[in-house]
Amino acid sequence: MIARAVLALAAGLWLAAAARDGVDGWVAATDLPPLTIVTGAEVVARDGRLLRAWTVADGRWRLATDAGRVDPLFLSMLVAYEDRRFASHPGVDARAMLRALAQAAWHGRVVSGGSTITMQVARLLEDSGTGKLTGKLRQIRVALALEHRLTKGQILDLYLRLAPYGGNLEGLRAASLSWFGREPGRLTPAQAALLVSLPQSPEARRPDRSQQAAAQGRDRVLARALAAGLISAETAATARTEPLPTARRDFPRLAPHLTDRLRLSDPAQPHHATTIDADLQARLEQLAAEAVTRHGDRLQVALVVADHASGEIRASVGSAAYENDARQGFVDMTQALRSPGSTLKPLVYALAFDQGLAHPETLIEDRPLAFGRYQPQNFDRQFRGTVRVREALQLSLNIPVVTLTEAMGPERLMQGLRRAGVQAVLPGGGPPGLAVSLGGLGVSLEHLTGLYAALARGGVARPLSPLPQGGAEGERLVSQVAAWQVGHILAALQPPDGSAPGRIAWKTGTSYGHRDAWAVGWDGRHVAGVWLGRADGTPVPGAFGGDLAAPILFAALARVSPMAAPLPPPPAATLQVDNARLPLPLQRFRPRGAITAPGALPEIAFPPDGAQVALDGAPLLARVRGGTPPFTWLADGHPLDIATPARESHLPLPRSGPLTLSVIDANGQAARVTLTLAP
Structure with missing residues (x-):
């Protein structure tokens, strides 16, 4: 008797193992749809805020995002509402599916879904239907295969990019920007709840079409979040009173000429980071629009602001308005060649x-x-x-x-x-x-x-x-x-x-x-x-x-900035004197040709133009031929030896690197050479 039971148990275990191996082989043989999700190109400001974005090829707004850039409360609400055992199931939640089947049999209609987040990703990846058994089986197979090949974080990122939010909005980031005008990294509890509920019925719950349906969906998510201990009763009550959006917002389109230029310069690049200050850009675009309002319909304006220490452009306004009108606003006048x-x-x-x-x-x-x-x-x-x-x-x-x-x-x-x-x-x-x-x-x-x-x-x-x-x-x-x-x-x-x-x-x-x-x-x-x-x-x-x-x-x-940053003080080498105390050749400029005597022009005999000179701490020996004494020697415009009658001078040059050495004679005639001084 005991031997018979042992044999039966062994046979059962063998059959279970064989079934498991068969399922594993079936899952491993699954042909997955492409997992690389194309997102629209975007240009962002220096703080990461969106300046401009473009739709993907079929006209849908789908922007790159991942769980690391999403409000944690949204993610907690999403898992609590859609898939409580997301972290532990293998792609299919057997308990949730059995519950859904039992409820459907008891009520004669679908009461709750059994799809996991992974199954929803499987459906979205290849747009497989859910109304037929074959479609559901395909979702189960793809979901199991996704769990074998991807991490939970990668699956969640796919959902955040693909979930539908009504109209041509796809993915959480596009939805958050369109419905609330903000990135999904900072959402109110009410906003997070609405964005969790929308993908279940993206058209029926659109707040611009049915405020009632949108509110009901949001409030169900808030109730689930309250039951899960994610929010307090006070927070839930406050969130239910928060007004819903009544219309979609336009996506940002700051610095349109500049963003066009960056995208055209590298069409394959999906993400362009810039040094633009988004707030300053908006203020200067407003200033440009105001500047031309009283000057007819053809005057145009362009502005550029930069940090001159780094060379980084902080704002670039190509025209007063990005339009094909009498002002030809589509032309980027920061790049146009004009007489200065x-x-x-x-x-x-x-x-x-x-x-x-x-x-x-x-x-x-x-x-x-x-x-x-x-x-x-x-x-x-x-x-x-x-x-x-x-x-x-x-x-x-x-x-x-x-x-x-x-x-x-x-x-x-x-x-x-x-x-x-x-x-x-x-x-x-x-x-x-x-x-x-x-x-x-x-x-x-x-x-x-x-x-x-x-x-x-x-x-x-x-x-x-x-x-x-x-x-x-x-x-x-x-x-x-x-x-x-x-x-x-x-x-x-x-x-x-x-x-x-x-x-x-x-x-x-x-x-x-x-x-x-x-x-x-x-x-x-x-x-x-x-x-x-x-x-x-x-x-x-x-x-x-x-x-x-x-x-x-x-x-x-x-x-x-309301207060201008102070201009720098004069460099130590600056000659700040009145005209009478200037070296004689610098007191009055004499045009070339004022001295007509032959051989009167000075010439630097040493060092030669383009020379590299190693001083080793010693002064530079300089010689001049021609010209009329006295002579004044200058390095980069700074006088070194003033009104010397000698044609040879020893000039102290405290720094190394390139410089322009000049000599001016008594008649204002000058000669110069370019040198490089070794340290």
């Missing part, structure tokens, strides 16, 4: 300071001059005679800046633009002429703002970028002294709002024919650029940078 007018003048002066051609207190002539057949005029057609260089820049006089450009050569200005990362385009593609210093070329607002960022950064150029750049060092454009001198001059200009000067260094410009009005400036932390005009390039009668663009520049910087 007088906004290149600060670079000309900085280069001239560096080369020993001038100092802010140098006297320069503002009188009628002809350079061959080119006869520049001031904007107001007036001449002011002898002025200080400081005044020439502040008054934006044309003749002095052209005179300086002629002295150093327009190609040097073009080289400076290239070092600053400015892609300047000359009309006709010919060699640069003197008119480039007055805006006779095309640049973009983003590149022009980057040029001013280099001046704000102490003369080091680093291209602006909306993408994280890391710790790029940048390239020396002008010396720290020259950059500070230009900024100090521009900061003394009277702000358009009548406030006290000294907080912001700024410059305006107006292109020929009043086609473009500009204002660019910086404080101790941020740089901003503003362009106004018409996208089609037609003139805007009466448009001046000082009248139109400057107030927007100051308003933009005020929206960055």
